[in-house]
Amino acid sequence: MSDEFEPEIEIIARSDNKAAIDAEKKRVWKFIISIMVIAMVVSASVGLAYVYLWREKPPPPAPEPLKAKITVERTSVSIGDRVNFSAWESTGSIGEYVWDFDANVDANNNGDSRDDRNAVGMNVTYVFETAGDYRVTLNVYDRRVTSNYSRDFIMMQVGYFENFAGQSIKATDPPKEYPFEVADVVNAERVYVRIEYTSSGVVSTDLTLYIYDGNTSETAQPVQDSSGDEREPGSAQVETVDIEGRYIAGYFPGQWRAEVRWEGGPLVQPVTFNILIEVYY
Numbered sequence: 001m002s003d004e005f006e007p008e009i010e011i012i013a014r015s016d017n018k019a020a021i022d023a024e025k026k027r028v029w030k031f032i033i034s035i036m037v038i039a040m041v042v043s044a045s046v047g048l049a050y051v052y053l054w055r056e057k058p059p060p061p062a063p064e065p066l067k068a069k070i071t072v073e074r075t076s077v078s079i080g081d082r083v084n085f086s087a088w089e090s091t092g093s094i095g096e097y098v099w100d101f102d103a104n105v106d107a108n109n110n111g112d113s114r115d116d117r118n119a120v121g122m123n124v125t126y127v128f129e130t131a132g133d134y135r136v137t138l139n140v141y142d143r144r145v146t147s148n149y150s151r152d153f154i155m156m157q158v159g160y161f162e163n164f165a166g167q168s169i170k171a172t173d174p175p176k177e178y179p180f181e182v183a184d185v186v187n188a189e190r191v192y193v194r195i196e197y198t199s200s201g202v203v204s205t206d207l208t209l210y211i212y213d214g215n216t217s218e219t220a221q222p223v224q225d226s227s228g229d230e231r232e233p234g235s236a237q238v239e240t241v242d243i244e245g246r247y248i249a250g251y252f253p254g255q256w257r258a259e260v261r262w263e264g265g266p267l268v269q270p271v272t273f274n275i276l277i278e279v280y281y
């Protein structure tokens, strides 16, 4: 019995051993494949990291030079207007923006009339209280070396500048009036009033512009009118009254006014016009 039984045991044992070996082989293959997968993932990651970290980077941009630049909406402004100045177009490593609004005044009495600290900041607002020409200076100082600075300037004309747009007048209307200030007739350089209207079918004498000075009496005579201007009939008509300084001095200062009068025949449709008034000092 035992002789017959033994080989059977061996076969079973061999058979068990084979299964165990196969299982072992599977484990080894699994292990090898896992290692290979991990190795591939790691090498791919390292490769990506290398590409990301050590790829050729563009050189850093050269620092912009320190340069002051003034931006303002208009350079002709009226007395009392709030004027917005900006230095946003300036370049460089700027630590401070310093504004000097009048090169005729050396406010800090250091011999440089354009370095006064009338305002600081990139965006500032200023009101000119008296008429005249002003040289406005912007000084920008370097953030790191405060002795480095750049300077820009702009000329401002301060007087009276107004544009009344989109007015209309009918034949039956009383004169349209536009008051304006001529504060100083001695120093005023020019009073300029222009009227533009776009209406076909009007003749050259239909609409007239009258200018009165600061004399408020009932009998005040106009200083000048547009009848002396070259006036053409038709559309896109422009009429001007332009008074030079040497004549202005002979009139009253104060509240002057422009009048627009319809002096033609009956109107089918109102005439629309724009009126521009400018006083320079």
Ligand SMILES: [Ca+2]
Residues within 6 Å of the ligand: 106, 107, 108, 109, 110, 111, 112, 113, 114, 115, 116
């Ligand atoms: Ca100064």
Ligand SMILES: [Ca+2]
Residues within 6 Å of the ligand: 100, 101, 102, 103, 104, 105, 106, 107, 112, 113, 114, 115, 116
């Ligand atoms: Ca100054």
